[in-house]
Amino acid sequence: xxxxxxxxxxxxxNLTKNMVRNGIEVVGFDLATDNVKAAQEAGAVPAxxxxxxxxxxxxxxxxxxxxxxxxxxxxxxxxxxxILDKDxxxxxxxxxxxxxSLKHNExxxxxxxxxxxxxxxxxxxGALNGGNFMIGGDDAAAFDQLLKxxxxxxxxxxxxxxxxxxxSGHYLKMVHNGIEYGMMEAIGEGFDVLENSQYNYDNEAxxxxxxxxxxxxxxxxELAEDAFAKDPKLDDLLGRMHSSGEGQWTLxxxxxxxxxxxxxxxxxxxxxxxxxxxDDNFTxxxxxxxxxxxxxxxxxxx
Numbered sequence: 001x002x003x004x005x006x007x008x009x010x011x012x013x014n015l016t017k018n019m020v021r022n023g024i025e026v027v028g029f030d031l032a033t034d035n036v037k038a039a040q041e042a043g044a045v046p047a048x049x050x051x052x053x054x055x056x057x058x059x060x061x062x063x064x065x066x067x068x069x070x071x072x073x074x075x076x077x078x079x080x081x082x083i084l085d086k087d088x089x090x091x092x093x094x095x096x097x098x099x100x101s102l103k104h105n106e107x108x109x110x111x112x113x114x115x116x117x118x119x120x121x122x123x124x125x126g127a128l129n130g131g132n133f134m135i136g137g138d139d140a141a142a143f144d145q146l147l148k149x150x151x152x153x154x155x156x157x158x159x160x161x162x163x164x165x166x167x168s169g170h171y172l173k174m175v176h177n178g179i180e181y182g183m184m185e186a187i188g189e190g191f192d193v194l195e196n197s198q199y200n201y202d203n204e205a206x207x208x209x210x211x212x213x214x215x216x217x218x219x220x221x222e223l224a225e226d227a228f229a230k231d232p233k234l235d236d237l238l239g240r241m242h243s244s245g246e247g248q249w250t251l252x253x254x255x256x257x258x259x260x261x262x263x264x265x266x267x268x269x270x271x272x273x274x275x276x277x278x279d280d281n282f283t284x285x286x287x288x289x290x291x292x293x294x295x296x297x298x299x300x301x302x
Contacts, residue, residue, distance in 0.1 A: 119173020
């Protein structure tokens with residue numbers, strides 16, 4: 001079993017390590033040679049170009065991308081359709097918009113290849129230790145034969161779902177991230193109330209408490225506990241809550257369908273507001289710390 005991993009950044013490198021640890025041979029390529037070297041040190045076979053990567057895979061090949069959405073993904077898929085062969089597989093494991101994935105599917109299918117859109121959750125830790133995957137793609141037989149054995153090895157138990165038609169994997173991940181926006185905003189607001197109350201709460205102790213038997217226990221709350229352990233008042237952070245697009249996509253989709261999503265909408269608006277005036281926004285500090293905790297996303301510091 002051999003996979004070509006294209007994109008060896010934070011997520012791609014960790015997923016490569018996960019695969020190698022589970023007995024999957026990986027050929028790795030990245031434009032940054034340092035990333036290729038890191039993958040090689042983790043046990044992957046290095047590739048110097050996409051053409052080199054393809055030459056080191058057996059048919060039917062699996063070209064698995066962990067790239068930023070947009071132009072990097074678009075250009076790579078376009079190039080892969082010119083160098084792969086009939087019935088080879090392209091897996092987009094990044095956070096592409098589902099409508100872009102529909103276009104990618106059409107392009108790949110017209111080249112007599114197979115396309116799968118794979119929403120990836122669990123952050124860097126999940127990619128390394130057992131992720132959560134939402135996979136769309138029109139060819140169920142190819143999924144069962146070629147991809148399912150891989151997901152069984154690199155996922156959490158019950159941590160992957162084949163959702164059927166092309167685009168459905170990234171659609172599900174889009175909604176997942178919209179929910180995530182609302183959850184993080186609620187956690188941040190709750191700690192903001194505690195921080196401004198008449199009582200002197202220990203934020204780390206509260207987060208730890210809530211992670212042991214309470215209704216709101218979650219990985220996000222565990223990340224809050226970790227963040228407060230490092231910086232009890234998050235004094236080093238500005239309250240700017242960056243966003244990477246998925247919340248906006250979810251909101252736009254809900255508007256197009258006339259489905260009310262007020263919590264997701266307000267959480268997105270609060271992120272925009274935080275970029276205007278962030279210095280004393282404790283809610284924003286909490287959300288920024290959570291994003292950094294699960295995805296290594298950038299935070300703005302004082």
